[in-house]
Structures are given as structure tokens and as C-alpha cells.
Amino acid sequence: MPELPEVETVRRGLAPVMEGKVIARVTVNRPDLRFPLPERMAERLTGARVMQLRRRAKYILCDLSSGETLLIHLGMSGRMLLSGAGIGRFHHAPPLPGRHDHVVIEMEGGARVTFNDARRFGAMDLAATAGVEDHWLLRRLGPEPLGNAFDERYLAGRLKARASAVKTALLDQTLVAGLGNIYVCESLFRAGIDPRRPAARIAAARLGALVPVIRDVLAEAIEAGGSSLRDHRRADGELGYFQHRFQVYDREGAPCPRPGCGGTVRRIVQAGRSTFFCPRCQR
Numbered sequence: 001m002p003e004l005p006e007v008e009t010v011r012r013g014l015a016p017v018m019e020g021k022v023i024a025r026v027t028v029n030r031p032d033l034r035f036p037l038p039e040r041m042a043e044r045l046t047g048a049r050v051m052q053l054r055r056r057a058k059y060i061l062c063d064l065s066s067g068e069t070l071l072i073h074l075g076m077s078g079r080m081l082l083s084g085a086g087i088g089r090f091h092h093a094p095p096l097p098g099r100h101d102h103v104v105i106e107m108e109g110g111a112r113v114t115f116n117d118a119r120r121f122g123a124m125d126l127a128a129t130a131g132v133e134d135h136w137l138l139r140r141l142g143p144e145p146l147g148n149a150f151d152e153r154y155l156a157g158r159l160k161a162r163a164s165a166v167k168t169a170l171l172d173q174t175l176v177a178g179l180g181n182i183y184v185c186e187s188l189f190r191a192g193i194d195p196r197r198p199a200a201r202i203a204a205a206r207l208g209a210l211v212p213v214i215r216d217v218l219a220e221a222i223e224a225g226g227s228s229l230r231d232h233r234r235a236d237g238e239l240g241y242f243q244h245r246f247q248v249y250d251r252e253g254a255p256c257p258r259p260g261c262g263g264t265v266r267r268i269v270q271a272g273r274s275t276f277f278c279p280r281c282q283r
């Protein structure tokens with residue numbers, strides 16, 4: 001499932017193809033994804049200029065000259081594929097229409113952006129740009145983990161009444177938006193915090209140390225995604241998935257990578273999700 005860094009990488013890959021350009025043609029191949037697609041979607045998008053592509057949590061927001069914003073969520077398996085002319089040094093032949101190509105956006109100049117989603121947990125909607133932050137999919141989201149509102153004071157305040165494990169609390173999108181299973185595991189490892197520890201029972205100083213760790217882990221993953229855009233764009237033009245090197249995530253049984261620890265990475269299940277951690281150096 002794409003998390004914040006993958007979505008940011010998709011946004012960065014789409015920006016040069018879409019920003020400042022007019023949408024020439026839109027093909028909508030089905031009435032719904034996770035939710036119904038907006039009414040007259042193709043008509044409302046066609047002819048509009050893309051003013052800017054933004055990201056809020058795991059949503060890509062595409063502001064249009066029409067005064068509307070296209071919200072895009074990749075869900076579990078959503079993929080953005082680039083093809084056609086006008087996408088820089090990457091020229092992908094127009095692919096045969098895929099079974100799961102649900103929405104195809106053709107830009108002026110010939111670049112084509114295809115939203116492909118086998119499991120259809122993705123979502124798209126159109127809403128007025130003014131007030132889009134109050135859209136029902138966005139309004140309950142907590143602060144961005146890379147933004148200024150997410151700091152030690154905020155985190156300590158939100159966690160002080162939480163009986164749940166810190167790992168589970170950090171996955172709550174109303175607490176902090178866009179953090180997912182992978183980067184929570186990696187951040188807690190790097191901060192040396194036991195994911196099973198009750199959120200309310202972590203000292204403020206340790207939470208203070210966790211905030212920059214979360215930012216670093218996300219920033220490094222975004223940077224890795226940026227290199228993947230430059231060097232390894234896949235032959236089919238897919239954006240946003242790149243070779244991660246995780247320290248604990250998906251490494252059950254591997255030696256703890258912390259120098260001198262000597263522990264072994266363990267997997268447990270918390271709130272239905274796998275947690276990977278080192279029981280020896282995470283306290």
C-alpha cells in the first residue's frame with residue numbers, strides 16, 4: 001500500500017507532465033472506484049488547465065483553472081502510469097488498454113496519465129478548490145508529519161490520554177496524517193521506542209526525539225523516491241514504487257541492524273497489522 005513518500009513521489013513524477021498544461025481528453029471507464037466517481041467527470045476536467053499538484057496526507061490534489069480540485073487517492077493498489085509523448089526523456093509507447101485502467105487523462109502535447117487500480121480501493125473526486133480542505137475525505141486528517149504543526153508539544157498532548165500502544169496510536173490518521181505501517185515501524189526502531197509501550201507512558205523527551213526521527217525517515221524515503229524517478233523509471237511508466245531498504249520492516253528473524261545490539265527482529269500483530277521491531281534495543 002502506498003504511504004506518504006510513495007504518494008509524494010507520484011506527485012513529483014506527475015507534476016512536470018501536468019502542471020501548467022491543459023487536459024485535452026478524459027476517458028472514464030467505470031462509474032466507481034471505492035466510491036462513485038464524480039458526476040460528468042470527463043466533461044468537468046476537459047479543457048481545464050492544471051494550476052498545481054499538491055499533496056495532503058496520501059491524497060494528490062490537482063487544482064484546476066475551472067475552480068475545482070481533483071482529489072486522487074491510490075488506495076491499496078492504485079497506480080499512476082505515464083505514457084505517450086511529451087514526458088521528457090521517458091517515452092513510453094501507448095500501452096494496450098489494461099483491464100484495470102479506470103481513468104485515462106490525456107494532456108495537451110500527448111502525455112497520457114492512466115489511473116490503474118486492480119482492487120479499486122482508490123478514489124477520485126472533484127470539489128471546489130476554495131474550501132477543499134473541508135472535503136469529507138480530508139477534514140478529519142491530522143497535521144502533516146513534515147509540517148510545523150506536528151511537534152513535540154502536539155504529539156505529547158495527543159498521546160497523553162491514549163491507552164493504546166504507541167504503534168497503533170501513530171497509525172491514527174486524525175493524530176498525524178499519512179503515516180502508515182512501514183514508516184511507523186521504521187521510526188519507532190530508529191527512536192528506540194518499544195511499539196508495544198502504551199502511548200501515554202512515554203516521557204515527553206522521548207516523544208520530542210521521535211518527531212525529528214519521523215521527519216527524517218519520511219524525508220529519506222521521499223529522497224529515495226526522487227532518485228527512482230531520475231534513474232529507474234519503470235518500463236511501463238509506473239510512478240511511485242521504488243526499492244526500499246528497511247531496517248526492520250519485513251525483516252523478521254534478521255539480526256538487528258543497530259551496531260552492537262545483537263538482537264533479532266521480531267514480528268508481532270497489533271490492531272490487525274504486522275509490527276516489526278527489535279525487543280532488545282527498543283524500550
Ligand code: ZN
Binds near residue numbers: 256257263280281282
Ligand atoms: Zn536491536
